[in-house]
Amino acid sequence: MGHGVVRGVTRAPEITLTGSYGLETRPLFASTQMRLEAGQWTCLLGRSGVGKSTILRLILGLPTQGRFIGTVTADDGHPLDGRAGYMAQTDLLLPWLSVRDNVVLGARLRGERPDLDKAHAMIDRVGLGAYHDKKPAALSGGMRQRAALARTLMEDRPLVLLDEPFSALDAGTRADMQDLAAEVLRGKTVLLVTHDPAEACRLGHHIKLLSETGITSWAVPDAPPARDVDDPQTLQAQAALLAYLRGTS
Amino acid sequence: MTRFTYPMLATAFGLLLWQFLVWVTNAPHFILPDPLRVATTAISSRALIAEHALVTATEVLLGLLIGSVLGAVTAIQLAAAPRLARLVLPLLVFTQAVPVFALAPILTLWFGYGMASKIVMAVLIIYFPVTASFYDGLTRVPPALLDLASTMGARKSQVMWRIKIPHALPALASGLKLAAVYAPIGAVIGEWVGASKGLGYLMLLANGRAKIDLMFASLIALALFTVVLHKSVSLLAAKLDGPR
Numbered sequence: 001m002g003h004g005v006v007r008g009v010t011r012a013p014e015i016t017l018t019g020s021y022g023l024e025t026r027p028l029f030a031s032t033q034m035r036l037e038a039g040q041w042t043c044l045l046g047r048s049g050v051g052k053s054t055i056l057r058l059i060l061g062l063p064t065q066g067r068f069i070g071t072v073t074a075d076d077g078h079p080l081d082g083r084a085g086y087m088a089q090t091d092l093l094l095p096w097l098s099v100r101d102n103v104v105l106g107a108r109l110r111g112e113r114p115d116l117d118k119a120h121a122m123i124d125r126v127g128l129g130a131y132h133d134k135k136p137a138a139l140s141g142g143m144r145q146r147a148a149l150a151r152t153l154m155e156d157r158p159l160v161l162l163d164e165p166f167s168a169l170d171a172g173t174r175a176d177m178q179d180l181a182a183e184v185l186r187g188k189t190v191l192l193v194t195h196d197p198a199e200a201c202r203l204g205h206h207i208k209l210l211s212e213t214g215i216t217s218w219a220v221p222d223a224p225p226a227r228d229v230d231d232p233q234t235l236q237a238q239a240a241l242l243a244y245l246r247g248t249s
Numbered sequence: 250m251t252r253f254t255y256p257m258l259a260t261a262f263g264l265l266l267w268q269f270l271v272w273v274t275n276a277p278h279f280i281l282p283d284p285l286r287v288a289t290t291a292i293s294s295r296a297l298i299a300e301h302a303l304v305t306a307t308e309v310l311l312g313l314l315i316g317s318v319l320g321a322v323t324a325i326q327l328a329a330a331p332r333l334a335r336l337v338l339p340l341l342v343f344t345q346a347v348p349v350f351a352l353a354p355i356l357t358l359w360f361g362y363g364m365a366s367k368i369v370m371a372v373l374i375i376y377f378p379v380t381a382s383f384y385d386g387l388t389r390v391p392p393a394l395l396d397l398a399s400t401m402g403a404r405k406s407q408v409m410w411r412i413k414i415p416h417a418l419p420a421l422a423s424g425l426k427l428a429a430v431y432a433p434i435g436a437v438i439g440e441w442v443g444a445s446k447g448l449g450y451l452m453l454l455a456n457g458r459a460k461i462d463l464m465f466a467s468l469i470a471l472a473l474f475t476v477v478l479h480k481s482v483s484l485l486a487a488k489l490d491g492p493r
Contacts, residue, residue: 062396086400088393096415108411109403155401 011076012158012189013083014038019070021054028054028066032214036159038075041182041190041225043200045218045245046210052193055210056161059191060084074159085157089164091148093136099123100132103151122150125184142173146180153184160185162192166199175229178202182226197241201234202227207241218244282462291466297451298470304446306474308364308436312371313428313478319372320379320428321421327380328387328417329409338384341377349374349435353442367439367447374435375428382427386420387413422486429482433475448474 015036021028028051036042036059046052057064059072061080074080093102103123104114123132126146128139136144145165152160162181166174182203194200200207200218203225207218218241221233228234264284271283278286291298327334353370360366390413398408440449448471455463 057396060396060400062399082402084400086397088397090393092391092394092397094394094412094415105411106401106403109398109401109407111404111407 012039012187013074013076013078013080015059015072015074015080015159015189015191017055017059017070017072019068021051021058021064021066021068021070023066027212029210029212030214031070034208034215036189036191037206038189039187040205041185041192041203042206042208043192043194043204044208044210045194045197045200045241047245048195050210050212052210053163056163056191056193059159060086060161080159083157084159084161085152085155087148087152087160087162087165089167091136091144093144093147093151095136098133098135099128099139099147099150102136102147103154105151106155119150119154122153123147125153126150126180140173142169142177145169145173145177149177149181149184157188159189160191162190164194165192167195174199179226197245198229198238201238201241202229209244279459279461282465286462287465287469290460290462291469294463294466298448298467301446301448301451301467302470302474304364305367305433305436305440305448305471308367308439308447309371309432309474309478311364312368312436313375313432313482315368316372316375316432317379317425317428320376320424321383323376323380324383324387324417324421325409325414327384328413329405334384334388341380345377350438353438356439357443362443362445366442367436367444370439371432371435374431378427378431379421379424382424383417383421386417389420390416418489422489425482425489426479426486429479430475433471433478437471 016033018033020031034044034055044052044055054064054066058068059080061084072080074083094105097105100116100119100123101108103119104116107114120132123129126149128143128146128150131139131143131147136147139147148165165181166177169177178199192199192203201221204220205225207220209216209218219237221227221231221237223231223233267284271281274281327337349370352373356366356369360369394412395408398412436447437449440447441453444450448467452464452467455461455467
């Protein structure tokens with residue numbers, strides 16, 4: 001897997017994806033370039049089926065259904081193997097394991113001895129201090145995503161790819177999780193795939209819009225993320241982005 | 250109402266229906282004995298029935314154990330090697346087209362009149378349901394979970410051990426519950442074809458001597474054993490399911 005090669009490289013890298021991608025029957029996106037700035041959040045939006053999750057999978061090195069012609073590189077020249085963490089729309093917690101055992105899953109799957117003290121700290125950090133020994137079934141949807149976030153933090157990867165991780169949560173819990181994620185993932189290079197203009201305008205240092213013709217950038221509000229939910233400029237940007245997405249869909 | 254109320258009501262209903270059939274058909278007791286006669290025989294022949302039941306129970310339990318282990322190991326091997334699975338699974342399905350009953354004489358020829366041929370019968374009859382159900386569970390792990398494991402740099406063996414197998418345990422439990430019902434069938438078929446011990450043998454012997462009450466008593470002993478076995482395996486299976 002090559003994880004040992006780059007374990008020491010912990011600085012958040014800048015990632016550049018260049019190329020085109022198509023399914024057997026049709027092209028998905030034309031020749032394009034997308035850059036994830038080092039240590040910042042990039043939010044990727046676009047209509048369903050346009051290939052947002054595909055971009056995320058390409059960066060993660062996961063198999064996709066179509067054919068990608070291009071490259072995914074880091075500015076430090078090291079391969080991305082073992083440097084990217086992943087959080088999906090569903091929490092992917094193993095129902096037969098406690099929160100603690102779920103959080104140390106990565107180490108166990110690599111055949112390493114898990115650092116339980118660190119796991120303890122990560123679980124506390126996401127606010128699940130009272131739930132170390134609980135099974136996922138005993139947690140609410142928001143708490144389960146917190147546990148998934150703790151598992152992502154435990155991996156301590158400089159690059160983190162988030163595939164709509166908050167989309168299934170209720171509005172209040174979602175806003176809480178956005179704040180928490182912005183805080184605990186600070187300094188990492190983050191790609192957040194989302195459907196939600198409000199989420200992108202709150203969290204993104206950069207907002208990218210993906211369509212069949214390629215990737216375009218969208219202006220973000222001046223305030224640094226995570227922006228307040230009632231920040232006028234953020235609300236304005238969110239409304240403009242929504243109007244644009246409605247117009248193009 | 251306790252949890253035993255309905256099973257007891259069902260048993261009482263079955264006995265009443267049986268007695269009713271005896272009255273209506275007015276069949277002689279060597280054709281259809283009434284429940285009381287069968288119960289009396291069961292009590293008076295309890296040592297004989299127990300002796301043969303012990304043989305059948307040993308065959309069934311050994312067959313169940315060996316068949317389950319073989320089935321589970323096969324399923325894990327097939328799930329770990331998809332190409333092998335593509336080759337072997339159609340063969341396994343094909344073997345199921347051969348009725349196990351038809352194999353019994355050959356197995357008796359190969360493995361003799363003792364316990365071995367009956368254990369092999371039980372193994373053969375449960376091997377496929379255990380393999381198929383566990384394999385199904387092993388290959389139906391949500392792809393997103395495997396993606397996550399891949400991004401974590403997981404070893405294949407650890408993914409199998411820590412994700413696929415625990416995920417497939419409920420499917421294995423279903424297979425084992427089926428196996429608990431099938432295994433006695435295998436053993437009894439084996440005993441019918443050629444044996445000098447076991448409940449199947451005793452039933453044939455009683456039938457041949459027109460001791461239908463003993464045959465019924467043996468049959469009921471076999472059914473009771475199967476129910477207890479199924480219940481025990483179900484309790485074990487509930488443990489496999491775990492708190493989810």
